[in-house]
Amino acid sequence: MMNKGFQISIQGSDKIVTCREDESLLSGLARYGQKEVPAGCRQGGCGVCKIRVLKGEFETGKMSIKHVSAMEKDMNFTLACKTFPKSDMVITVNIKGDRKWQ
Amino acid sequence: MAISGVLRPGFVQIRVLDMAESIIHYRDRIGLEMVGTEADGRVYLKAYDEFDRHSIILRECDEAGLDVMAFKVSNETYLDEYEEKLRGQGFEVTAIAAGEQPGVGRRISFMAPTGHRFDLYVDMELSDNGPMTNNPDVSQLDPRGMKALRFDHCLLYGGDIDGTKKVFEDILGFSTSEVVVDDDTGMIIALFLTCSNKAHDLALVRHEEDGKLHHVSFLVEDWTSLRDAADIMTRYDISRDIGPTRHGITRGQTIYFFDPSGNRNEVFSGGYAYYPDNPLRVWQASSVGKAIFYYERELNDRFMTVVT
Ligand code: FES
Ligand SMILES: [Fe+2]
Numbered sequence: 118m119m120n121k122g123f124q125i126s127i128q129g130s131d132k133i134v135t136c137r138e139d140e141s142l143l144s145g146l147a148r149y150g151q152k153e154v155p156a157g158c159r160q161g162g163c164g165v166c167k168i169r170v171l172k173g174e175f176e177t178g179k180m181s182i183k184h185v186s187a188m189e190k191d192m193n194f195t196l197a198c199k200t201f202p203k204s205d206m207v208i209t210v211n212i213k214g215d216r217k218w219q
Numbered sequence: 220m221a222i223s224g225v226l227r228p229g230f231v232q233i234r235v236l237d238m239a240e241s242i243i244h245y246r247d248r249i250g251l252e253m254v255g256t257e258a259d260g261r262v263y264l265k266a267y268d269e270f271d272r273h274s275i276i277l278r279e280c281d282e283a284g285l286d287v288m289a290f291k292v293s294n295e296t297y298l299d300e301y302e303e304k305l306r307g308q309g310f311e312v313t314a315i316a317a318g319e320q321p322g323v324g325r326r327i328s329f330m331a332p333t334g335h336r337f338d339l340y341v342d343m344e345l346s347d348n349g350p351m352t353n354n355p356d357v358s359q360l361d362p363r364g365m366k367a368l369r370f371d372h373c374l375l376y377g378g379d380i381d382g383t384k385k386v387f388e389d390i391l392g393f394s395t396s397e398v399v400v401d402d403d404t405g406m407i408i409a410l411f412l413t414c415s416n417k418a419h420d421l422a423l424v425r426h427e428e429d430g431k432l433h434h435v436s437f438l439v440e441d442w443t444s445l446r447d448a449a450d451i452m453t454r455y456d457i458s459r460d461i462g463p464t465r466h467g468i469t470r471g472q473t474i475y476f477f478d479p480s481g482n483r484n485e486v487f488s489g490g491y492a493y494y495p496d497n498p499l500r501v502w503q504a505s506s507v508g509k510a511i512f513y514y515e516r517e518l519n520d521r522f523m524t525v526v527t
Contacts, residue, residue: 157525159458161236162283162481165525179236181481181527182281 123202127153128171128209136202142168142175143197153210154197161199168197173206222293224392225414228372228421229291229340230273230320231435233482234280234527238262240479241277248455249437249484250364251275252348257321266437267360268368270349272322275370275435283480283527285432288373288421289326289338290391290414298341302327304390317342331386333377334429339391365448365486367437372419372487374433376426376526380410383423387412393420396493397468397500399507408504411468418469418490424523431526434475434483441488442472448486452476460521466490467513468502482527 122135125142130153136145143166146154157165164184170193177190178199185194197208235241242262245251251264254273263273271291278286292298305312305327315326315338324342331337351359377383384407387393396418399409411419424433439448445463452459452474460483462474471490477483502510508517 155520155524157521158477158481158483158527160477160479160481162477162527163525165521179480181236181283183283 123173124205125202126205126207127151128207136206138202140201141178141198142200142202142206142208145202146197156198159198161196164196166197167194168200168208168210169194170200171207171209174203175206176201176203222415224293224297225339226291226293227415228370229271229289229343230276231288231370231373232261232276232278232286233432233435233478234282234284234286234480235277235478235482236279236281236283236480238277238279241279244457244478245275245277246364248364248451248457249367249486250362251367252360254346255321261320263321265346265348266367266369267348267358267362268350268438269370270345271343272346273320273343276320283482284430285335285373285375285435285482285527287328287336287338288375289340290420291343292339292341295341298327298339301339301390305329305386308386308390310386331377332379332382333375333423335375335377335383365437365451366439366444367486368440369438371436371438372417372421373435374422374424376424376431376433377429378426379429380407380423380425384410384412387414387421394493394495394497395499396497397502399468399502399504399510402503402505408507409468409510413493416492416494418471418493426523426526428526432482433526434485436485436487439486439488445472445474445486445488448474460525461512461515461519464515465513467506467510468500470513480527483525 122137125136126133134149155165157163161180180196180199254263262277264275265273310329313328317324322344326338326340328338393412393414397411409424412421458477460475465472469490472488
């Protein structure tokens with residue numbers, strides 16, 4: 118059964134993109150030419166695609182703990198390239214890359 | 220013997236997030252040979268055109284990046300001399316006993332001013348799967364994947380690149396082949412160091428954070444090999460950064476791509492032959508696009524920001 122995908126919206130932007138369940142948020146956004154989340158290694162190692170999920174369910178692949186600590190993970194910080202949506206989602210974007218969130 | 224002292228980059232130890240995926244990447248895609256897995260979990264690999272036992276070591280960890288880059292030294296006299304000079308310059312030098320890695324003799328280890336650990340050693344066992352020496356065919360084993368010939372060099376990012384340059388030039392006998400300098404201040408932004416006839420064996424870029432890895436590079440035979448490597452990257456959906464293209468610096472041809480943990484790799488071919496009497500080649504920062512990506516003539520967003 119082919120999932121139609123989930124609606125992903127970025128807080129503060131009116132754009133909504135559809136992301137398939139089997140693709141990362143980063144590649145879903147990239148498919149729409151969406152540049153709010155920068156693409157780096159796409160492998161969970163460099164941290165430039167760091168975002169925070171405000172609403173919605175998701176799963177994650179392996180990510181470098183340097184960029185998402187256990188505590189940050191509990192606060193729904195994640196790396197878009199290793200985040201796979203399980204429902205519609207609302208995210209905020211750290212456009213400065215891996216700077217610490219305040 | 221014309222090349223003495225530090226001979227070449229010998230091995231790197233890379234941190235990976237998932238060993239199984241990393242083995243597929245380095246063995247099946249890049250084309251390295253598995254040498255073995257040790258009790259501590261580290262995996263040892265080599266490229267098919269290398270004589271020595273291993274050159275790439277993978278260590279599973281929850282953080283990507285580089286543990287250590289090591290250089291092979293021609294004899295113990297040099298190793299002792301380097302140790303003495305490093306200590307004389309105030310570096311803390313750690314002795315690592317033979318056997319810490321299988322088949323490797325004693326090493327000395329120090330932390331460079333850019334926050335990178337470098338090891339130096341003289342002895343490593345020869346591999347049974349090295350290049351043939353008696354009426355040699357071009358390869359003993361059939362090359363696989365991207366057909367990497369050898370581990371070639373690293374580009375590392377850190378703060379005090381002038382400090383690390385000084386160690387490699389003054390103590391370890393390297394020369395600087397090329398630099399990128401700020402147009403106004405002349406401050407070095409990037410530098411390329413060689414201990415051999417290659418255009419670079421180690422490169423450094425000034426960066427706000429110490430101890431970072433930009434890429435680990437593998438030599439391939441020629442431009443056509445880069446095309447074949449690019450085919451493999453698309454075929455297996457490997458995260459590609461840029462290329463095939465050419466560097467203005469070194470004039471090498473290149474593709475940058477990422478391993479499954481986000482560590483950048485490069486397949487590289489060509490580049491000029493360097494001799495220690497060559498004048499320094501200088502790039503102004505205003506021409507850095509051409510210096511790094513000669514065809515694009517501009518850096519991509521990732522060049523300065525994406526490191527592990
Ligand atoms: S792009 Fe590097 S961690 Fe996501
Ligand atoms: Fe390189």
